[in-house]
Amino acid sequence: MKNVIIYGSTGTIGQNALEVISRQKEKFNVLCLACKKNKKLLVKQIEEFKPKYAYLEEKDENLERKYKKIKFFFGEQGLIEIANLKEGDFYIFAIPGIKTLPAFIECIKNKKKVALATKEILVAGGEIIEKMRKDYYFEILPIDSEHNAIFQIIKYENKNLRKIYLTTSGGPLYRKRKKNINIKEALTHPVWKMGKKITVDSATMMNKAFEIIEAHYLFSLNENQIDVVIHPEAIIHGIVEFIDGTSKFVGFIPDMKSPINYVLNYPERVNSGLKYIDFGKIKRLNFETVNQNAKWLNFAKEAIRRKGSHPVVLNGANERAVEYFLEEKIKFQDILKYVEKVVQSHQYKEKLNIEDIFYYHNWARNQIEKIVGGQK
Amino acid sequence: MKNVIIYGSTGTIGQNALEVISRQKEKFNVLCLACKKNKKLLVKQIEEFKPKYAYLEEKDENLERKYKKIKFFFGEQGLIEIANLKEGDFYIFAIPGIKTLPAFIECIKNKKKVALATKEILVAGGEIIEKMRKDYYFEILPIDSEHNAIFQIIKYENKNLRKIYLTTSGGPLYRKRKKNINIKEALTHPVWKMGKKITVDSATMMNKAFEIIEAHYLFSLNENQIDVVIHPEAIIHGIVEFIDGTSKFVGFIPDMKSPINYVLNYPERVNSGLKYIDFGKIKRLNFETVNQNAKWLNFAKEAIRRKGSHPVVLNGANERAVEYFLEEKIKFQDILKYVEKVVQSHQYKEKLNIEDIFYYHNWARNQIEKIVGGQK
Numbered sequence: 001m002k003n004v005i006i007y008g009s010t011g012t013i014g015q016n017a018l019e020v021i022s023r024q025k026e027k028f029n030v031l032c033l034a035c036k037k038n039k040k041l042l043v044k045q046i047e048e049f050k051p052k053y054a055y056l057e058e059k060d061e062n063l064e065r066k067y068k069k070i071k072f073f074f075g076e077q078g079l080i081e082i083a084n085l086k087e088g089d090f091y092i093f094a095i096p097g098i099k100t101l102p103a104f105i106e107c108i109k110n111k112k113k114v115a116l117a118t119k120e121i122l123v124a125g126g127e128i129i130e131k132m133r134k135d136y137y138f139e140i141l142p143i144d145s146e147h148n149a150i151f152q153i154i155k156y157e158n159k160n161l162r163k164i165y166l167t168t169s170g171g172p173l174y175r176k177r178k179k180n181i182n183i184k185e186a187l188t189h190p191v192w193k194m195g196k197k198i199t200v201d202s203a204t205m206m207n208k209a210f211e212i213i214e215a216h217y218l219f220s221l222n223e224n225q226i227d228v229v230i231h232p233e234a235i236i237h238g239i240v241e242f243i244d245g246t247s248k249f250v251g252f253i254p255d256m257k258s259p260i261n262y263v264l265n266y267p268e269r270v271n272s273g274l275k276y277i278d279f280g281k282i283k284r285l286n287f288e289t290v291n292q293n294a295k296w297l298n299f300a301k302e303a304i305r306r307k308g309s310h311p312v313v314l315n316g317a318n319e320r321a322v323e324y325f326l327e328e329k330i331k332f333q334d335i336l337k338y339v340e341k342v343v344q345s346h347q348y349k350e351k352l353n354i355e356d357i358f359y360y361h362n363w364a365r366n367q368i369e370k371i372v373g374g375q376k
Numbered sequence: 377m378k379n380v381i382i383y384g385s386t387g388t389i390g391q392n393a394l395e396v397i398s399r400q401k402e403k404f405n406v407l408c409l410a411c412k413k414n415k416k417l418l419v420k421q422i423e424e425f426k427p428k429y430a431y432l433e434e435k436d437e438n439l440e441r442k443y444k445k446i447k448f449f450f451g452e453q454g455l456i457e458i459a460n461l462k463e464g465d466f467y468i469f470a471i472p473g474i475k476t477l478p479a480f481i482e483c484i485k486n487k488k489k490v491a492l493a494t495k496e497i498l499v500a501g502g503e504i505i506e507k508m509r510k511d512y513y514f515e516i517l518p519i520d521s522e523h524n525a526i527f528q529i530i531k532y533e534n535k536n537l538r539k540i541y542l543t544t545s546g547g548p549l550y551r552k553r554k555k556n557i558n559i560k561e562a563l564t565h566p567v568w569k570m571g572k573k574i575t576v577d578s579a580t581m582m583n584k585a586f587e588i589i590e591a592h593y594l595f596s597l598n599e600n601q602i603d604v605v606i607h608p609e610a611i612i613h614g615i616v617e618f619i620d621g622t623s624k625f626v627g628f629i630p631d632m633k634s635p636i637n638y639v640l641n642y643p644e645r646v647n648s649g650l651k652y653i654d655f656g657k658i659k660r661l662n663f664e665t666v667n668q669n670a671k672w673l674n675f676a677k678e679a680i681r682r683k684g685s686h687p688v689v690l691n692g693a694n695e696r697a698v699e700y701f702l703e704e705k706i707k708f709q710d711i712l713k714y715v716e717k718v719v720q721s722h723q724y725k726e727k728l729n730i731e732d733i734f735y736y737h738n739w740a741r742n743q744i745e746k747i748v749g750g751q752k
Contacts, residue, residue: 152622156532160645162652229655236625244641245634245650246528249612249625258621265620269536274621276538279605279663287655 003031008094010038013117016256023272079103093118101125115263117143119214124312126217141263148259149238149250165239167231171202181332191234205296212300223304230288308350309360316364317342342367379407384470386414389493392632399648455479469494477501484514491639493519495590500688502593517639524635525614525626541615543607547578557708567610581672588676599677606664684726685736692740693718718743
């Protein structure tokens, strides 16, 4: 019986994880459900999974009174306390942003099993986490479908690699040549049902940029070994090309329950009722190269080359710009423009500690606020 | 330095193997070149690779006089003597038919490394070879692109398999609805340049039937775990589907040098100048299910279920029928019809020794001869 903790239980990853767990209740016990503020759904999940612990960003005495058997955690410190739970076996990180970076680091120190959906943890904290390998042995199980796919190959064969391909369905704007993108268009993803922030990132392709940075840290590959290929059907999620010309592809029906089921049961495989690829239905897999000069791609490669404060600022600026777009305060095409401005104007620092990361993150968010404020 | 022996050096596999070796001369020494009768090409190969041994089916004193330093082997016994060469490290089996089955068995006994292109060895001798696992440890490295692909996955992950797919380009007659197929049509393969016999087998799909039987023995899978999918681009060669819904695909540009390079260097991978998959060029991979009631498919499944004399007769009858077709003595559509007749009429025997295999093989060939003779 594995005691599972879900940071982000009410998000799409969290919900999918609970669905996978509900089909394998004999193997997994939900120890802790953590969410930011979706109380209604959290209560529903508490009723069903009866966790020993729960988390909300802000203290809630009503809930505490209602569920006296549950110990509630709150605030930044609460995230860390959860990472320190003795009974905790398996931690799923699925809260967007860098808030759980300290908890992730704590988990590694505590030798907990970690599964990662929050790519910002590696985008901003990758360098720090990488350095921890000196003192700790740990394996990060990737939930992102692309990294999960690559992991399923590299786990077994990690020598003689030439490069990897992360696939992308192309995002909400694939083949749309329109100039003014409204919110609805940016939020209509052809394949994946995800949160708003990540869906906008899919539209700008910044999501893929962050995935490249994530892949860099997960698989120790340099920026020339990580490529992206458009694959609208989203059946193939990752490709590893070896030096002899042979490539291995990993495919599954686009359903986040698949990588979640994989990491939960890893290194075993368990049939949890997911659909198999049906070639009678699929018939065709399309592939298209990406523009190697695209802004998002260069953002990613530069971030890998420079490291330090660079990816932190990239992520922070993008996060705030997307928020503004979702509030309809800036135009779609301004997102990357503003992000670029902030990245280029920032005073680069090479070696960051965890406080620096939060400093640069907030600095970048503030810069976007200044730009948008100045606009008015 | 590996001492390599090539049974079938003048065939397409043999020629490709020598090309791969010629690019990695520091690693491979051609110890023995064996061919049936293509003396002209053999002489050319001898001049280039200077083997210590050579083989022709029939004794040739001229060649022996010309190349005094080379020891020549001849006849059935010669094939076995080659398998007993002390210096022999790595044996490539690429002579069509079951002639080298005894040599293959001898190689296993002698603990030689074996790479297999001759699928008839497993189709007819699979049961005997399987039983040898009790007394000998051996690994058969498959050269057939489909089996090579599957091997590259199963080698690393062989648990929790649901099924495998062998891909087929569809063969020379894919999407041709014509009834009377002439030799030229049956010999025009859209992807692979191969010998005549195997190209006709691709047209009748019997090649795929034999590959299913081969896969059964190579990977210990039952007939329901081996499926076939049409994939005209021939980029993906094999697919392994796991019980959790995830599939791994292995792809490479259709060039037999790729699997040959793989087996020669196994378990390492070496860049020998083969092309990488270029998604800018490939753009699209098509897949199509096969008719699950096709005669060739049922031949394969029945052969796996029944074993014993059944697959031996299937292979022998098909071999002779294809020869007749190539001699323009029977029509294309008669090949499988006659094969079916012989398979159905034969007196089944369960346990065969090696002599029985040759007996049933020749019996099946004779039956085809009787049918064709009776036609006239």
